[in-house]
Amino acid sequence: MDAELFPRERAKVVPGAVHVPDWLDADRQRRLLTACREWALPPAGLRTVRTPGGGTMTARQVCLGWHWYPYAYACVAVDGDGAPVKAFPDWLGELARRAVADALGPAAVPTASYDIALINFYDGDARMGMHRDGDEHADAPVVSLSLGDTCVFRFGNTETRTRPYTDVELRSGDLFVFGGPSRLAFHGVPRVRPGTAPAWLGLSGRLNITLRVSGL
Template sequence: MSESTDALIPRPRRVLAPGAVHLPGWLTPDRQRELVTLCRAWASGPVPMRAVTMPNGGVMSVKSVSLGWHWLPYRYSRTADDVGGGAVAPFPDVLRTLGRDAVTAACGPEEGAAYEPDAALVNYYDDAAKMGMHQDREERLNAPVVSLSLGSSCVFRFGNTENRNRPWQDVELVSGDLFVFSGPSRFAYHGVQKILPDTAPSGIGFDGRLNITLRQTGLA
């Protein structure tokens, strides 16, 4: 996979902090369209895409569907306990291969070969959706987190590992971009500040933003 060649201003690989790597244009346009088609199928069942209700009663503006393990705030389950209790769809082989390739590209072949993702969270953002600063801490391992962007661009805020406050860096993530958290940055706070409307590439097949996040849970 190679960086997009049609950008007027090149966007080089960036290491925002040790273990936090941004690879712009990592997914080719054809691969992006393939993943959008797959996301449509995953969102249709067996567990439908839904807006997650937080323990405090708030409802997330992002809509999500899980694969491999069903994500609920602060835990994983094999069943969708918040939407009917059905069994979550298996983790797809295509995402296992993609995750290993992503970690290899960001962290090197040794880490890529050892990466065994078993959970995916597919998030859909409309133009008004956002996600507050948070850590990915439900996993039992500190294996890398792989994040893939499709559709509209967003302002992604990458923070520190101690709290939700400064220091942080704001990064524009564009369709096809890869972002990997690993090592010292594995538990960094992060969030999506806003979606940038009308920035999706032509032919992507939908409005808004899709984010595919791959994780290795360490659960049996």
């Protein structure tokens, strides 16, 4: 928003999970959006993810570095067009490391390099059910960046998909990092608020870029 009565402050949601509002400035958001649009093009581009039970995720996805499919990683888009997954750029890994240092402190930055990006696009009535990011072979913090429409991000606990959980409003440019005791916490997106993206960004919908260390 252009005018905030009370400026948003960074917040530790639970131990190991931190929300940093407005971490990406307007120029960085535009550049990241341009990159996402290039990555979304085929081959190995934006796809609909189908679950083993026959359902589909309402948020569409493209992967970099390693291709995620329920519930494993591969070198090619095995549930898409079969093309090799796009490369994970070094600059995106450096961005992830800076994000962890800013949110959790330099000691939390992993020695291993970030090498996975899962980029989810939410339009219309897209949602994300409560889940854990548990298919990696490393426990490095997960970095989440938001572009476009505001969403309600539900961050829960490590034992169950139900309460206790905390709902956090994530706007365009926000950073959310979770690691340590919260690395395997359940989380999801119960609601996106259409039409809330900043006009200068030129995006209808929401992009969520999650950066991870594979350990593979």
